[in-house]
Amino acid sequence: MHRGHQKKQDGCAHGHVNVSTKKLKKKEEEEEGNQLKMASSVLRRLSKAPCCPMVSSFLNCPRLPTSLLTALPSRCKFSQDSNDTTTEDTSKLPLNLEGKTIQELLDDAVTDKSEGPKEKDLTEQKRRTRKDPRKSTILLFPGQGAQFVGMARSLLDYPHVEDIFTRAKDILGYDILQLCLNGPQEELNKTVHCQPAVFLTSLAAVERLREDNPMAVETCVAAAGFSVGEYAALVFSGALSFEEALYVVKERAAAMQRASEEAPSGLLSVMGRPQTKFPQLCHDARIYCREVHHMEDPVCSIANYLYPQARVIGGNKECLPYIRKNGKKYGLARMKPVPVSGAFHTSLMQSAQDATHKALREVDIEVPVINVHSNVDASSYQNPHQMRRLLTQQVTSPVRWEQLMHVLYEHPQGQEFPDTFEVGNWVPFCCGAT
Numbered sequence: 001m002h003r004g005h006q007k008k009q010d011g012c013a014h015g016h017v018n019v020s021t022k023k024l025k026k027k028e029e030e031e032e033g034n035q036l037k038m039a040s041s042v043l044r045r046l047s048k049a050p051c052c053p054m055v056s057s058f059l060n061c062p063r064l065p066t067s068l069l070t071a072l073p074s075r076c077k078f079s080q081d082s083n084d085t086t087t088e089d090t091s092k093l094p095l096n097l098e099g100k101t102i103q104e105l106l107d108d109a110v111t112d113k114s115e116g117p118k119e120k121d122l123t124e125q126k127r128r129t130r131k132d133p134r135k136s137t138i139l140l141f142p143g144q145g146a147q148f149v150g151m152a153r154s155l156l157d158y159p160h161v162e163d164i165f166t167r168a169k170d171i172l173g174y175d176i177l178q179l180c181l182n183g184p185q186e187e188l189n190k191t192v193h194c195q196p197a198v199f200l201t202s203l204a205a206v207e208r209l210r211e212d213n214p215m216a217v218e219t220c221v222a223a224a225g226f227s228v229g230e231y232a233a234l235v236f237s238g239a240l241s242f243e244e245a246l247y248v249v250k251e252r253a254a255a256m257q258r259a260s261e262e263a264p265s266g267l268l269s270v271m272g273r274p275q276t277k278f279p280q281l282c283h284d285a286r287i288y289c290r291e292v293h294h295m296e297d298p299v300c301s302i303a304n305y306l307y308p309q310a311r312v313i314g315g316n317k318e319c320l321p322y323i324r325k326n327g328k329k330y331g332l333a334r335m336k337p338v339p340v341s342g343a344f345h346t347s348l349m350q351s352a353q354d355a356t357h358k359a360l361r362e363v364d365i366e367v368p369v370i371n372v373h374s375n376v377d378a379s380s381y382q383n384p385h386q387m388r389r390l391l392t393q394q395v396t397s398p399v400r401w402e403q404l405m406h407v408l409y410e411h412p413q414g415q416e417f418p419d420t421f422e423v424g425n426w427v428p429f430c431c432g433a434t
Contacts, residue, residue, distance in 0.1 A: 137220045138222045143228050143399075144198055146198055148188075149180075149184070151201050152201045152204055155205060158208045171246050171247060180201065196250060199229075200246075206236060221370055222372070222373070222380075225375075227375060230374070231245045231249050240365060241363075260343070267340055269304075270313060270327065270332050271333045271334040271335075274309065281313075286298045299314075304399045345399055353393070353395040360388045361388065373407060374404075378400055378407040
């Protein structure tokens with residue numbers, strides 16, 4: 001009896017061990033399954049842009065790559081062979097990831113190999129560490145008004161620049177490079193040509209910067225563009241592909257050209273003094289147009305805030321002569337016409353705003369990998385919805401460049417400023433217009 005009872009107990013104990021082992025094995029299988037799902041998700045994200053160093057380097061290191069063209073997302077065709085239309089098999093592991101454990105794949109996706117231990121608290125501490133401003137850069141992109149015959153000529157010998165203009169020719173339907181190099185100036189000044197020209201030359205200038213000073217591109221932490229220059233900044237940041245950004249710029253420029261022809265208008269860059277009353281000046285110019293030219297609803301308003309006391313005023317062509325004639329009475333020190341064909345960033349561009357909104361709805365937008373600041377309210381872009389909304393509003397809203405610079409360069413007293421590179425053709429005083 002005693003032995004039988006003992007045997008029964010041994011059997012129960014053995015059965016209990018089997019049950020526990022099965023539960024433990026099942027738990028391990030579930031954990032491994034969860035890890036496989038997480039790793040699969042990471043690999044899918046990585047494999048979507050296998051030829052895109054920006055994706056991998058952004059996951060591993062918070063710096064931009066050394067080449068704009070090779071850094072752009074895979075949907076940006078001129079960052080690859082223009083004849084390559086094949087799609088990557090996302091079911092295969094990237095070669096540099098084969099042979100690694102699941103945990104190693106997950107670790108590599110969120111931390112740099114050079115970090116050493118992968119403890120969570122160490123990683124979080126590194127993420128909270130602020131970059132030394134002296135070891136970072138900011139890129140600024142110009143707007144319309146910076147064009148001149150011969151632009152881009154000095155950039156043609158740099159890698160990828162000719163490819164930029166070749167791809168642009170297919171999208172625009174005409175040879176924009178020849179217009180940039182040889183003019184005539186009257187054709188280049190037309191909004192429909194000028195905006196693509198400034199956009200493309202800015203991206204070409206990035207290639208020169210990448211070649212001459214690669215660290216300036218690698219260590220870039222923020223970018224901003226003056227009006228149409230904002231699209232170049234968004235391409236540089238990876239938020240827009242080259243083709244899709246150029247498509248929007250093309251549609252935007254054509255719509256703004258049509259709007260300026262429907263209501264003849266222009267821009268006047270002015271320098272005031274602390275006592276200058278810009279709103280009163282614009283108000284009186286509108287009154288003048290109503291009384292003298294019998295206009296029902298004239299437009300005259302600030303189109304650009306350049307820097308302290310420097311503004312660009314836009315409005316109907318009848319308003320601007322009033323300002324030039326009476327500007328000194330209001331405290332203006334200097335006045336200079338901007339070489340553009342319309343009152344951009346005023347309510348006269350409402351039809352162009354609608355066309356831009358339609359074009360933006362047709363393209364894919366990603367969250368930029370560096371801070372890119374909006375002309376409308378100086379905020380940094382956070383999501384595609386916000387970007388579409390602000391880029392649409394930008395067409396009829398004043399460019400708040402002065403306010404944007406305050407946001408971009410605000411820092412504690414005694415802290416160094418980051419190095420700043422103006423990428424493209426910047427014209428003193430005018431600084432671009434659209």
